[in-house]
Amino acid sequence: MHKQSLIRDFTSGGVAKQMVAFSLPLFFSNLLQAVYNMVDMVVIGQFVGRVGLSAVSVGGDVLNLLSFLAMGFAGAGQVLISQLIGAGRREDLGRMIGTMFSFLLLCAVGMSALCLLLREQILCWLNTPAEALAYAREYATTCMLGLVFIYGYNTVSAILRGMGDSKRPFLFIALAAVVNLVLDLWFIAGLNLGAFGAALATVIGQGLSFLLAIVYLYRKRELFGFDFRLRSFAIDRYMVVSLVKLGVPMAIKSASIQFSKLFVNAWINSYGVVVSAVTGVAHKINSISNLFSNSVNTAGSSMVGQNIGAQKYGRVSRIIGVAFAINGVCSSLLALCMLVFPRQVFGLFTSDAEVLEVCMQFIPVALVIFAGSALRSPMNAFINGCGNYRLNFAVALLDGIVARISLALLLGLVCGLEYLGFWYGDALAGFTPFVIGAVYYLSGRWKRRKAIFQPDGEGEPVQART
Numbered sequence: 001m002h003k004q005s006l007i008r009d010f011t012s013g014g015v016a017k018q019m020v021a022f023s024l025p026l027f028f029s030n031l032l033q034a035v036y037n038m039v040d041m042v043v044i045g046q047f048v049g050r051v052g053l054s055a056v057s058v059g060g061d062v063l064n065l066l067s068f069l070a071m072g073f074a075g076a077g078q079v080l081i082s083q084l085i086g087a088g089r090r091e092d093l094g095r096m097i098g099t100m101f102s103f104l105l106l107c108a109v110g111m112s113a114l115c116l117l118l119r120e121q122i123l124c125w126l127n128t129p130a131e132a133l134a135y136a137r138e139y140a141t142t143c144m145l146g147l148v149f150i151y152g153y154n155t156v157s158a159i160l161r162g163m164g165d166s167k168r169p170f171l172f173i174a175l176a177a178v179v180n181l182v183l184d185l186w187f188i189a190g191l192n193l194g195a196f197g198a199a200l201a202t203v204i205g206q207g208l209s210f211l212l213a214i215v216y217l218y219r220k221r222e223l224f225g226f227d228f229r230l231r232s233f234a235i236d237r238y239m240v241v242s243l244v245k246l247g248v249p250m251a252i253k254s255a256s257i258q259f260s261k262l263f264v265n266a267w268i269n270s271y272g273v274v275v276s277a278v279t280g281v282a283h284k285i286n287s288i289s290n291l292f293s294n295s296v297n298t299a300g301s302s303m304v305g306q307n308i309g310a311q312k313y314g315r316v317s318r319i320i321g322v323a324f325a326i327n328g329v330c331s332s333l334l335a336l337c338m339l340v341f342p343r344q345v346f347g348l349f350t351s352d353a354e355v356l357e358v359c360m361q362f363i364p365v366a367l368v369i370f371a372g373s374a375l376r377s378p379m380n381a382f383i384n385g386c387g388n389y390r391l392n393f394a395v396a397l398l399d400g401i402v403a404r405i406s407l408a409l410l411l412g413l414v415c416g417l418e419y420l421g422f423w424y425g426d427a428l429a430g431f432t433p434f435v436i437g438a439v440y441y442l443s444g445r446w447k448r449r450k451a452i453f454q455p456d457g458e459g460e461p462v463q464a465r466t
Helices: 015-047 050-066 068-086 090-117 119-125 130-145 147-162 167-190 194-219 237-269 273-309 313-340 342-347 353-386 389-414 419-429 432-443
Strands: none
Touching: 015 050, 015 167, 015 194, 015 273, 015 313, 050 068, 050 090, 050 119, 050 130, 050 147, 050 194, 050 237, 050 273, 068 090, 068 147, 068 237, 068 273, 068 353, 090 119, 090 130, 090 147, 090 237, 119 130, 130 147, 130 194, 130 273, 147 167, 147 194, 147 273, 167 194, 237 273, 237 389, 237 419, 273 313, 273 342, 273 353, 273 419, 313 342, 313 353, 342 353, 353 389, 353 419, 353 432, 389 419, 389 432
């Protein structure tokens, strides 16, 4: 089999067809991950109640915060791999892959150790309701111990997606989702392990996905130039500099968004266990809108990265247009479903009358979130694919810190809307990447910016970077 058979070329052919073909497996993969995460809430809500919902909500916030390095550097690695392919420098893939594996493993171990030491303070900072503290501690601690699997799966998925393969990550997560569902029912409903059981099922499922992906890469190692020998995991100086240069702003962007969400949720949690439980349910519903936007974002980043690497700028514009069309249709359908069947949707998670009553107040907030999701991801894909680390850093600060926290405090405290104000502030901040990305796109400056990896013969010689 030819060495390039694992790599998909996005620099020619129909953009719409390629976007749909690449993003569909990503969508189903994200759908399964959403189901994977929602199962915890559904089973906990039905068998443990509002205290369990609150605990898993807080624990899930902690897990999202812990994942910021994986999201940032894996996303950067995906863009760099796609630019290497677009520039025709496929002989450098092995060095980038080895660097990503070792660098992110070190990040996972360090993050896990640090957060285990600070777990009590983290739960305190989040204003975890006293009734849910023990469950939240169990959930967060278990996820911290399993962080290496979460980082590992994100790394392998980024490698495959950077090469244009979105089907295998879907298959790996599909099996993990089934395992997670079975284990959730067994651990929570059968063994009565509560939040600890939910977290343990999540970690085992993620670990299974990671191991399956590693086995696949090992079996196909000759097809993409990585032999899995110990020396191949050495961190290459040039590659790690490129990874850090792009990954740090992306990691800061992810961290700042998660930090600001934690800040907002900490205020929300202070309004009591019912509001905290509703917020947990709302996060899972929000994740549905992210199914489409994250799929388009991931697919678009690789497609934009390859075409910028190949200097085919006209195709970049078509990619963005197709991304907006797909997101607009999907978000409109979600909004319609929320307006027509709200009680049925919220009723999946809880039958608590008081919690359901507060859930109804979240409906208009959800509509704002769906609109922001439709506009945000095409511009995120464009910014990420360009490899513009300065712009990513600006988005990180404005979206994650300035807009979300400022709007939440303004609406929640100054305007007196309380937890509703914090919900709206979080939702409105989601439009920030669209505004920044649109200005950058319309300026045309991205066409004059060099890709991180230039086409063969135009960049630094490969031999000079050994």
